[in-house]
Amino acid sequence: xxxTTVRRINQLFFFTLFVWFCIVATVGEKFWQIRNWxxxxxxxxxxxxxxxxxxxxxxxYGPLHCAIGVVxxxxxxxxxxxxxxxxxxxxxxxxxxxxxxxxxxxxxxxxNKYRKVQSIKYLILVFFLGMAxxxxxxxxxxxxxxxxxxxxxxxxxxxxxxxxxxxxxxTSVNARYYEFGWLIFAVFATAVLLNLVIPRFxxxxxxxxxxxLGIISRFSIWRIxxxxxxxxxxxxxxxxxxxxxxxxGNIKIAECVLxxxxxxxxxxxxxxxxxxxxxxxxxxxxxxxxxxxxSFVSGVLAAPAIRLSGKVASNWYTxxxxxxxxxxxxxxxxxxxxxxxxxxxxxxNVIQPAGLEGGLEGLWTPILNNRxxxxxxxxxxxxxxxxxxxxxxxPITLDEKRGLGEFVSAGPIKLGTAFVDQGRCLxxxxxxxxxxxxxxxxxxxxxxxxxxxxxxxRDGVVSIKQVTGSTxxxxxxxxxxxxxxxxxxxxFEDGSRCKISxxxxxxxxxxxxxxxxxxxxxIEIQVRLQRPCVDIEKCIGCGVCEHECPVSGKKxxxxxxxxxxxxxxxxxxx
Amino acid sequence: xxxxxxxxxARRQLLxxxxxxxxxxxxxxxxxxxxxxxxxxxxxxxxxxxxxxxxKGLPDFSVPRKDGQVLSIVKGEDRAxxxxxxxELLGGIERFISPGDVVVIKPNVGxxxxxxxxxxxxxxxxxxxxxxxxxxxANRVIVTDNSINDPASCFTISGISKAASAAGAQVVMPKDxxxxxxxxxxxxxxxxxxxxxxxxxxxxxxxxxxPLKNHHRSAGSMTMKNWYGLLGGRRNVFxxxxxxIIAELAMLVKPTLVILDGTVTMMTNGPTGGSVSDLKKTNTxxxxxxxxxxxxxxxxxxxxxxxxLPYLSIAxxxxxxxxxxxxxKPLRAEVT
Numbered sequence: 001x002x003x004t005t006v007r008r009i010n011q012l013f014f015f016t017l018f019v020w021f022c023i024v025a026t027v028g029e030k031f032w033q034i035r036n037w038x039x040x041x042x043x044x045x046x047x048x049x050x051x052x053x054x055x056x057x058x059x060x061y062g063p064l065h066c067a068i069g070v071v072x073x074x075x076x077x078x079x080x081x082x083x084x085x086x087x088x089x090x091x092x093x094x095x096x097x098x099x100x101x102x103x104x105x106x107x108x109x110x111x112n113k114y115r116k117v118q119s120i121k122y123l124i125l126v127f128f129l130g131m132a133x134x135x136x137x138x139x140x141x142x143x144x145x146x147x148x149x150x151x152x153x154x155x156x157x158x159x160x161x162x163x164x165x166x167x168x169x170x171t172s173v174n175a176r177y178y179e180f181g182w183l184i185f186a187v188f189a190t191a192v193l194l195n196l197v198i199p200r201f202x203x204x205x206x207x208x209x210x211x212x213l214g215i216i217s218r219f220s221i222w223r224i225x226x227x228x229x230x231x232x233x234x235x236x237x238x239x240x241x242x243x244x245x246x247x248x249g250n251i252k253i254a255e256c257v258l259x260x261x262x263x264x265x266x267x268x269x270x271x272x273x274x275x276x277x278x279x280x281x282x283x284x285x286x287x288x289x290x291x292x293x294x295s296f297v298s299g300v301l302a303a304p305a306i307r308l309s310g311k312v313a314s315n316w317y318t319x320x321x322x323x324x325x326x327x328x329x330x331x332x333x334x335x336x337x338x339x340x341x342x343x344x345x346x347x348x349n350v351i352q353p354a355g356l357e358g359g360l361e362g363l364w365t366p367i368l369n370n371r372x373x374x375x376x377x378x379x380x381x382x383x384x385x386x387x388x389x390x391x392x393x394x395p396i397t398l399d400e401k402r403g404l405g406e407f408v409s410a411g412p413i414k415l416g417t418a419f420v421d422q423g424r425c426l427x428x429x430x431x432x433x434x435x436x437x438x439x440x441x442x443x444x445x446x447x448x449x450x451x452x453x454x455x456x457x458r459d460g461v462v463s464i465k466q467v468t469g470s471t472x473x474x475x476x477x478x479x480x481x482x483x484x485x486x487x488x489x490x491x492f493e494d495g496s497r498c499k500i501s502x503x504x505x506x507x508x509x510x511x512x513x514x515x516x517x518x519x520x521x522x523i524e525i526q527v528r529l530q531r532p533c534v535d536i537e538k539c540i541g542c543g544v545c546e547h548e549c550p551v552s553g554k555k556x557x558x559x560x561x562x563x564x565x566x567x568x569x570x571x572x573x574x
Numbered sequence: 575x576x577x578x579x580x581x582x583x584a585r586r587q588l589l590x591x592x593x594x595x596x597x598x599x600x601x602x603x604x605x606x607x608x609x610x611x612x613x614x615x616x617x618x619x620x621x622x623x624x625x626x627x628x629x630k631g632l633p634d635f636s637v638p639r640k641d642g643q644v645l646s647i648v649k650g651e652d653r654a655x656x657x658x659x660x661x662e663l664l665g666g667i668e669r670f671i672s673p674g675d676v677v678v679i680k681p682n683v684g685x686x687x688x689x690x691x692x693x694x695x696x697x698x699x700x701x702x703x704x705x706x707x708x709x710x711x712a713n714r715v716i717v718t719d720n721s722i723n724d725p726a727s728c729f730t731i732s733g734i735s736k737a738a739s740a741a742g743a744q745v746v747m748p749k750d751x752x753x754x755x756x757x758x759x760x761x762x763x764x765x766x767x768x769x770x771x772x773x774x775x776x777x778x779x780x781x782x783x784x785p786l787k788n789h790h791r792s793a794g795s796m797t798m799k800n801w802y803g804l805l806g807g808r809r810n811v812f813x814x815x816x817x818x819i820i821a822e823l824a825m826l827v828k829p830t831l832v833i834l835d836g837t838v839t840m841m842t843n844g845p846t847g848g849s850v851s852d853l854k855k856t857n858t859x860x861x862x863x864x865x866x867x868x869x870x871x872x873x874x875x876x877x878x879x880x881x882x883l884p885y886l887s888i889a890x891x892x893x894x895x896x897x898x899x900x901x902x903k904p905l906r907a908e909v910t
Contacts, residue, residue, distance in 0.1 A: 028726050029735060173726065174750050348724040374724040378686050379848070380731055426814060435791050436810040440722060442685070444848025450790065486817035486884025501887065512881055530790065548722070550810035 003260045007083065011090040018042050018087035022156045023171055027347040027383050034345065040389040042087065043149050043339055047071050047216075048125075048209040052143040053390050056132035056334035061391055071216060078217040078224075082203060082210050083242060083257035088148035088191075089203055093242060093259075095192055096199030108239045111198055114246040118204045118255060119287040122215070123295040125208035130299020132334070137300060138307040140361045144337035147209050148202070154340035154364065155188035158353060161344075177372045178343065180353045180364060203257065204244045214254030218284055224256050224263070225278025226270050237262035237271055247271055250281035303361075311359030316570070318560035320358045321368040321416045321541065323351055324377060325385035325396040328567045329358075335392035338364035342384035342393055349373030350543065351384060366393070368415065368543055370559060376543035377415060379442040416541030417563035417572060418447070418534050424556035427529040431455055433487045435530045437545035437557045447538035448545060448557075450530035454489060454497070460525035467519055470510045474523070477505045483525055484509075491524040492516050500525070536563060536572055632756075632771065634828040635780035636863065637670055644902045645862045647871065650909040653698040653837050656859035660833070661706065663905040664861055670830050671779060673711035677830075678777040679703060679743065682784050682800050683719040683734050685846055686727040692838050693847040694728070695783045697737030699835050699859075703781060704741035718746040718773045719803045746773050753806035760892070761822040763815060768806035769826075782832040782865075786856070786872050788844030792816045793883045794876050795845045796869040797832040797862070798824045821888040824865055824895075834860040834868045836875045866895025867902055 024032050025039040040063070043049055050067035054060050070081055082089050100108055128143045144150040162176040178184070194201035203210050217223075224247055237247045240262075245255035247262040263271045311317060312329050323342055326332050343351045343366055350373040353364040366384070370376050379402065385395040396413065399405040403412035418437075426432035438448040465473040472490065481503060488500045490508060494516050501511030508525070534557075541559045549555040563572040646663035650656040661667055671677060681695030689696050700717060707715045717738040721728035725747045729735040738745050746752075752772035758764035774780065784800035791813055792799060801823035802809065812819035836858035843852040856875045862868035866889050870880040880886050880897050890897045 029730055169749065173747050347727050375686075375722065378723055378727055380686055380688075381727065432814045433791065433816070434813050436813045438790055439813075439845060442687075442846050442848055444843045444846070444852055446843055446846070485815045486888070487815075499884075501884075511884075511887070544723070548810055550808060550813065552808055 002264060004264050007258075007260060010084045011093070014042070014085045015087045015090045018152070019156065022153065022161060022344070025157065025341060025345050025387060026171055027345060027381075034383075034387075039345075039387060040341065041066065042085075043153060043337070043341075043389040045070050045081075045085070046147065046149040046209060047074070047081075048143055048147045048212050049149065049337060049389065051212060052128070052132060052141050052147070052337075053335055055129050056135070056139050056141040057331075058135075061335075063389065063391075074213050074216050075219060076221050077258065078220040078222070078253070079210065079213045079243070079257045081213055082207075083259045086148055086209075088152040089200070089257070091152070091192060092195050092200045092202055096195040096242075099196040100199060105236070105239055109235045112238050112241040112244050114244050114252055114255065115204075116286065118244060118252075119285070119291070120205055121207055121211040122285060122287045123291055124206060125211040126292050126295040127299040127302070128208055130296040131303040132299075133296075134300060134303070135330075135334070138304045138312070138330075140303050140306070140333045141335060141337070142361060143208060144339060145363070146206060147337070148207055149209070150337040150339040151188070151191075154184055154338060154353070157340040157344035159185040159188065174374070176349050178353055179369060179372065180355050183355075184340075184353065184364065198244075200242050200244070200257075203242070204255070210257070215285055217254060217256075220253070222273050222275055223251075223253055223277070223282075224258070224260075224271065225251060225274055225276070225282065226280040227272055227274070228270055229279040229281070231268060231270050234267070236265045236267060239265055247278075248280070250283055251278045252283050252286060254285045306360045309359045311362065314569075316561065317357045318562075319367060319369075320354065320362065321543070321559055321561045321564070322566065323366050323368065323384040323393050324382065324401050324413045324415060325388075325394040326366070326566055327392060327394065332392050332566075333361055333365070335390040336365045337390055337392075339389060340364070341387040341389065342366050345383045345387045346373075347381060347383060348375045348378055350375070350377055350547075368559070370543035370546035371555065373547070376545075376547040377541075378544075379542060411565075412540050414540045414563050414565045415543070416559045416561040417536055417539050418541065418543070418545050418557050418559045420532055420534060421554075421556045421558065424551050424554065425532065426551070426556070427531045428556075431457065431527055431529065433527070433529055434550065435532055436548050436550055438530070438532050440544050440548045442542065442544055443538050443540060445538065447535050447540065448532050449535060450532055452528065452530050454491065454526040454528055456491070456524045456526050457483070457488070461522055462525065463522050464519055467515055470515065471507050472510065472515065472519070472523065473507045478503065478508075478525070480505045487528055489526045489528060491526050492519055493521045493523070497526070532557065539563070632769075632774055632827055633778075635778065635830045636828045637830055639863060640665060640669075642903055643669075643905065644864050645867045645871070645899055645904040646860070646907070647904050648859045648861075648907045648909060649857055650859065651837065651855075651857050652909070653696055653835065653859065654702040655909045656837070657699050657702045657833060657835075657861070658706070659907050659909050660859045660861035661703075661831070663907060664831075664863065667706040667710050670781075671707050671710040671712050673713075675707070675710075675712045675779045676777045677707045677712050677715045677779040677781060678774055679715060679717045679738075680780065680782045680800065680803065680829075681717065681719060681734055682795075682803065683725075683728045683732055684722040684803065686721075686723040686731045687847065688731055689733045690850065691847045692785055692840050692853050693787070693845060694732040695734065695785055696835055696837065697733040699783055699833065700734055700743075701737045701741045703783060703833065704738060704743045708742055712779075715741075715743040716746050716773055716777065717743045718748070718770075720748040720770045720806060721803070748806075756826075758822055758826050761825060763812060763819050764805075764822050764826060767809075770804045770806055779830045780827070782827075782829050784832070784834055785840070786834055786836040786838075786875055787840040787847070788842055788852075788876060790844070792820060792885060793878055794869065794873050796872045797834050797865045798869050798885065798889065800832075801827045817883075817885040817888055820885040821892060821894070824885075824889045825892050829865070832862050832865050832868055834862070834872050836860060836872060839875045841876065864895035864899075864902065866890055866897055867899035867904075870897045871899045871904070
């Protein structure tokens with residue numbers, strides 16, 4: 001079997017595996033749903049995930065250890081990850097192939113030639129590492145924006161699978177929503193369509209992971225090269241060169257993705273994978289020192305520049321409510337890859353990719369939007385922390401989330417606090433009974449309690465004409481049947497109250513309580529209201545109340561991050 | 575060689591072009607004519623709901639009434655035993671289920687909480703009832719609800735999915751497509767409202783199984799309130815008139831049988847509960863062909879009187895059942 005065939009099978013295998021892991025990252029009882037499937041495995045293989053978090057946190061997070069294997073193999077063999085494993089690379093290669101079918105050989109050779117500007121990806125890498133490098137200067141991990149594995153993961157999890165599900169409902173019972181999904185889709189689609197301009201455009205010009213692997217393949221023991229310096233210069237070896245690394249001449253080793261197409265396409269068998277450098281010459285990473293320094297310094301300065309917004313300080317946006325177990329904001333931003341795993345696994349769909357709410361650096365990080373999904377953050381669920389590949393959301397236990405067992409003294413994890421908007425709340429400002437929020441509060445004892453009051457209905461003061469049995473005739477027309485819902489009462493002048501069981505336009509019938517013997521004068525028709533209040537000591541900010549509130553546009557009870565346990569500067573309780 | 579007659583060619587091309595142009599014009603006019611809508615969207619017709627495009631109710635699943643066998647109250651701790659006894663007192667499962675029946679069981683699977691917290695129907699009751707149905711050769715038993723929390727989580731954590739499947743029932747989770755607009759004749763709230771209809775389409779029997787819970791807004795959540803789960807859409811708006819919506823649901827749904835599980839009663843913090851300290855052992859299982867009577871009795875386990883639950887008398891006035899449950903001569907028993 002040709003080595004290129006082995007490579008294609010390998011790419012197909014890893015791509016299928018990747019899609020499978022995306023599909024299984026849902027909570028449920030079906031055999032294919034998340035159990036012990038290593039849904040993060042490909043993210044954990046990604047050396048840039050490991051490198052980025054090491055630079056930003058100065059620690060090497062245990063579950064990312066698989067990346068060491070990739071680094072070691074890359075040091076020995078070169079950028080095999082790009083050409084053999086990366087699912088995003090496989091997509092690019094396939095689309096590039098489709099887009100260039102039928103083109104003339106000369107045109108293909110032109111498209112796949114080496115371009116000096118390919119070195120821009122090294123500068124992108126250095127820029128991102130610069131952003132993460134200095135915690136004291138607001139270091140922030142932004143590699144996930146362009147790191148291909150988080151990028152392709154979030155594109156599949158938050159865009160492609162949900163679109164696919166709209167018609168089929170194969171992986172979710174009902175349609176899933178992701179607020180900034182359109183932007184994720186736009187980036188993904190642009191990256192894929194650029195293959196029609198130049199094959200593997202993303203890999204050659206943008207990919208910071210490819211850049212990192214290119215740098216560490218500097219000492220690779222085996223490498224592609226020519227066995228003779230001179231040849232007829234037919235350039236057939238560059239016809240399908242995936243890396244654009246110029247195997248015909250002075251090969252750019254850091255650009256080579258080990259596709260082996262050159263080896264296959266050379267009719268004279270002059271190209272091999274060998275331990276000696278190409279006899280036609282070799283170039284390592286082709287990037288200027290000045291460029292590297294400039295990019296690094298730009299990155300170092302960009303991080304605090306973004307933070308001038310104050311979004312990680314006192315100007316934090318109220319809507320940035322993070323999932324349970326999320327680290328305090330500065331630590332969180334050092335780890336979050338924006339990979340979307342938490343948003344996909346969340347059974348209620350409440351975790352959403354942020355827009356600019358958390359500042360520019362918070363783009364696509366997880367925030368809770370209680371208006372989306374089936375039900376706030378469920379009390380008995382910790383799925384998001386279990387799938388977070390970098391522990392930006394810690395893998396907490398149910399006991400820790402709820403403050404049980406050994407966590408009794410620490411208390412439950414609070415995501416924020418619910419605030420009643422009295423101007424929008426039906427019992428507070430419209431004299432309508434409701435308290436759906438109280439009913440659905442999952443905390444015991446409930447964090448929402450009610451203050452019960454009687455208030456006089458609009459135009460509810462009427463005069464008694466006559467009392468017969470349990471019916472009071474009144475002097476003025478009132479809306480028939482309106483007061484017979486079980487929530488309305490009559491208040492007599494002596495201060496006693498009776499529940500109304502029926503009413504016509506000119507009378508009210510009483511079911512409960514006694515009409516005072518000498519009832520005369522005026523009566524007031526009153527509604528009994530239970531007005532919801534939040535007990536901030538009990539509220540955990542789960543947002544179930546906000547989700548259920550019948551004021552469906554801007555909710556009358558809303559959770560904001562005040563009081564969240566992950567940070568001290570937003571605390572509310574004394 | 576003679577030159578081709580270019581005049582002929584030109585004429586032929588003109589004719590072909592002319593024919594194509596005519597066809598294009600005809601197509602344009604045709605499509606415009608076909609899609610022509612002179613008025614645009616008009617005002618919504620108020621009575622559209624009654625024009626026959628919407629269902630007027632759910633099928634009647636009830637069985638003929640037998641005086642003296644309307645309500646049974648069985649004391650005991652073991653749910654499987656008490657529910658079997660309660661149904662036996664009403665005439666046995668054969669009164670309700672015939673061979674070949676397609677039975678829908680509607681438990682309360684509103685919340686993603688474990689059975690021990692009593693916020694959802696206990697799986698033991700489901701197991702017992704499903705088994706009874708299959709013992710009488712029911713063709714199929716479906717267990718379904720439109721949960722408040724995430725449905726998959728609710729069905730799993732409540733243990734209902736597992737219990738129902740193990741007993742051979744089919745668990746159906748709600749999907750958007752299962753709801754269709756429905757109008758209740760004689761009602762004022764359920765108008766063109768999305769109702770969970772699809773799971774009932776092929777059924778001919780319906781059994782409601784509800785836990786007994788405190789409910790701050792309506793005082794008690796029992797067998798009638800259990801039908802709230804059939805409402806789709808933004809059903810929470812109906813909490814403004816909770817008593818009438820519960821009564822209308824009881825008018826809408828005519829079940830074969832309802833079961834009220836008062837083995838434990840959620841006395842406080844309902845209907846979600848969340849702590850075993852919210853529960854009280856009341857060791858009572860109620861089976862009834864009359865939801866109003868079942869709930870009226872149930873209110874006593876909540877230390878209330880039926881008059882504290884206005885929806886009971888509203889439903890009674892609408893002819894759903896009887897508040898004065900003692901007048902039905904409830905059948906009582908105790909099992910150990």
